Amino acid sequence: MQPLLALVDCDAFYVSCERVFRPDLIGKPVAVLSNNDGCVVARSQEIKKLGVKMGVPVFQIQHLVKQHNIQLLSSNFSLYADLSARVMTILEEFAPRLELYSIDEAFLDLTGVCQQDPIAYGHRIKKSVVRATGIPVCVGMGPTKTLAKLANFAAKKWKKTGGVLDLSDPVSREKLMRIVPVGEVWGIGSHTTAKLNQIGIHTVWDLATQPSQRMKTQLTIMVARTVMELNGIPCLELEEIAPNKQQIVCSRSFSRRLTEYRELSEALAEFCSRATEKLRRQQSVTDCITVFIRTNPFNPQEPQYQPAASIKLDAVTQDTRTIIATANRLLRGIFKTGYGYHKCGVQLSNIQPESSPGQMELFDFVDNGLPTENRQLMKVVDQINRRFPKSVSVAASGFDKSWKAKADRVSPHYTTDWRELVSVKCG
Amino acid sequence: MSTTSFTMLLPTPRPRVIPLSLFSGKVAAGFPSPADDFVEKSLDLNELLVQKPAATFFVRAQGESMLGAGIHPNDILIVDRSIDPVPGKIVICALNGELTVKRLERDNGLWQLKAENPAYPDIVIHEELEMVIWGVVTNVIHPL
Numbered sequence: 001m002q003p004l005l006a007l008v009d010c011d012a013f014y015v016s017c018e019r020v021f022r023p024d025l026i027g028k029p030v031a032v033l034s035n036n037d038g039c040v041v042a043r044s045q046e047i048k049k050l051g052v053k054m055g056v057p058v059f060q061i062q063h064l065v066k067q068h069n070i071q072l073l074s075s076n077f078s079l080y081a082d083l084s085a086r087v088m089t090i091l092e093e094f095a096p097r098l099e100l101y102s103i104d105e106a107f108l109d110l111t112g113v114c115q116q117d118p119i120a121y122g123h124r125i126k127k128s129v130v131r132a133t134g135i136p137v138c139v140g141m142g143p144t145k146t147l148a149k150l151a152n153f154a155a156k157k158w159k160k161t162g163g164v165l166d167l168s169d170p171v172s173r174e175k176l177m178r179i180v181p182v183g184e185v186w187g188i189g190s191h192t193t194a195k196l197n198q199i200g201i202h203t204v205w206d207l208a209t210q211p212s213q214r215m216k217t218q219l220t221i222m223v224a225r226t227v228m229e230l231n232g233i234p235c236l237e238l239e240e241i242a243p244n245k246q247q248i249v250c251s252r253s254f255s256r257r258l259t260e261y262r263e264l265s266e267a268l269a270e271f272c273s274r275a276t277e278k279l280r281r282q283q284s285v286t287d288c289i290t291v292f293i294r295t296n297p298f299n300p301q302e303p304q305y306q307p308a309a310s311i312k313l314d315a316v317t318q319d320t321r322t323i324i325a326t327a328n329r330l331l332r333g334i335f336k337t338g339y340g341y342h343k344c345g346v347q348l349s350n351i352q353p354e355s356s357p358g359q360m361e362l363f364d365f366v367d368n369g370l371p372t373e374n375r376q377l378m379k380v381v382d383q384i385n386r387r388f389p390k391s392v393s394v395a396a397s398g399f400d401k402s403w404k405a406k407a408d409r410v411s412p413h414y415t416t417d418w419r420e421l422v423s424v425k426c427g
Numbered sequence: 428m429s430t431t432s433f434t435m436l437l438p439t440p441r442p443r444v445i446p447l448s449l450f451s452g453k454v455a456a457g458f459p460s461p462a463d464d465f466v467e468k469s470l471d472l473n474e475l476l477v478q479k480p481a482a483t484f485f486v487r488a489q490g491e492s493m494l495g496a497g498i499h500p501n502d503i504l505i506v507d508r509s510i511d512p513v514p515g516k517i518v519i520c521a522l523n524g525e526l527t528v529k530r531l532e533r534d535n536g537l538w539q540l541k542a543e544n545p546a547y548p549d550i551v552i553h554e555e556l557e558m559v560i561w562g563v564v565t566n567v568i569h570p571l
Contacts (some may be wrong), residue, residue: 021526023521023524023525023526023559023561024524024525026521026524085481086481086482087481089480089481090481090482128509131482131508131509132479132481132482132508132509133481133482133508134508134561414484415484415485418485421485421486421487421503422484422486422487422526423486423487423488423489423526424486424487424488424489424504424519424526424527424528425489425490425525425526425527425528426488426489426490426491426492426493426494426498426500426527426528426542427489427490427491427492427527427547
């Protein structure tokens with residue numbers, strides 16, 4: 001039986017989430033901004049038509065904002081995470097195996113599920129998701145992940161597909177591939193596109209008809225695999241379980257310049273808490289910690305300073321207090337007065353699976369001035385915070401959070417806070 | 428509405444079970460309650476009120492047009508978006524860009540959105556009307 005994979009991708013996901021609770025925004029130009037309200041990270045169709053590109057800084061589009069009454073919104077990640085989980089739950093009803101590819105995309109294994117009429121099945125998926133969650137999606141199908149991605153691209157681009165397209169049939173596949181530029185293929189970035197163009201490969205069809213051996217020698221093994229995938233030979237497996245992260249980075253830009261050691265140290269402590277919580281969630285430990293602080297490189301008038309410092313610990317840890325104490329030592333080493341800091345962060349690397357708790361006690365005698373590893377305590381902290389978010393934190397993270405990123409235009413937490421439910425009119 | 432801080436809360440699709448014990452004995456410090464042996468089942472309100480978590484949303488009612496249906500100002504409505512909006516159901520609709528509560532009816536071949544309060548007019552659905560059904564109200568949470 002020929003494999004059949006589907007890529008389900010939400011349309012302008014962040015914007016769609018906002019529109020579920022703000023039907024007045026439907027049909028209007030809407031943009032969602034990055035952390036700190038700096039750049040555009042999601043665009044409605046109307047915004048794309050105005051020529052606003054992904055990632056442009058807000059100040060560059062101020063004239064358009066006024067002229068076209070563009071609605072600008074801060075990112076509301078708790079809303080997006082909630083709606084994403086709902087979309088994925090609905091998708092699970094349609095496929096025995098599913099890979100969460102990103103917050104707004106999932107691969108579904110439909111092999112043997114809907115061989116009779118994949119298009120009709122795709123439309124059922126599309127209808128169910130928008131009905132249950134309010135989020136519109138497109139469905140692309142094909143025998144490989146790369147073809148499903150390509151089908152999704154085409155389903156989004158060409159209205160007459162009705163948002164559902166199957167590229168299982170080689171004839172319709174060829175027709176599409178001849179008109180789509182090679183840069184639209186999943187995994188072919190701008191760098192590779194330039195190289196391919198140089199050797200006369202411009203359309204997807206040009207690439208698909210290359211001998212994969214040639215691609216392997218002239219480019220990379222990844223491109224060779226892509227050629228196979230474009231020809232319907234699966235090379236990329238469905239990843240049902242997300243692999244554990246090898247590195248955890250937690251960093252933010254601040255709403256204002258920080259100049260005091262104390263302020264930076266408090267912000268850093270909060271990032272450490274979050275990073276370590278993620279570390280524990282994936283049941284891992286670390287022994288390598290990096291701290292970095294940055295002035296704003298986009299403001300060349302300011303004196304620039306972008307230092308980083310790392311340390312390898314004697315023993316692995318997953319204890320927030322150890323990470324914070326270590327990060328603070330690193331910060332003390334690199335902090336200099338006289339600069340306005342714009343960003344700081346912590347990176348945990350050399351991440352390993354946690355050993356059994358008993359083993360840790362062997363290392364307890366290590367006198368490094370750090371708190372004794374206490375996994376039980378951390379477990380309790382995590383449990384409490386899961387139930388009552390943000391209720392327990394390490395005192396080092398401070399109480400004055402004025403450095404926090406700007407989010408002036410954030411919508412209410414409609415689905416995650418009882419105090420912020422959407423109002424419906426009885427009138 | 429307080430909207431300043433970024434809070435990451437757990438998503439609701441898999442509802443958090445809040446077990447309320449059917450029987451609960453007073454805990455005499457250190458000694459097990461003799462009633463403990465009789466605890467058989469905990470009741471979960473989600474089980475009673477939420478059929479399809481991924482499609483269920485909570486919204487807050489404002490205004491008095493639905494008093495006759497037992498919907499008072501400030502009540503929380505439980506809305507299931509996956510239920511068919513058939514005549515007779517109380518629905519949330521996006522009416523001219525505004526989320527609005529009405530009873531959906533069909534009289535003499537005409538679809539109507541009716542208020543449950545004589546002081547408010549009914550609306551006949553016609554082609555020019557910008558109207559989309561958002562969800563079906565299944566329950567009202569009304570504090571006494």
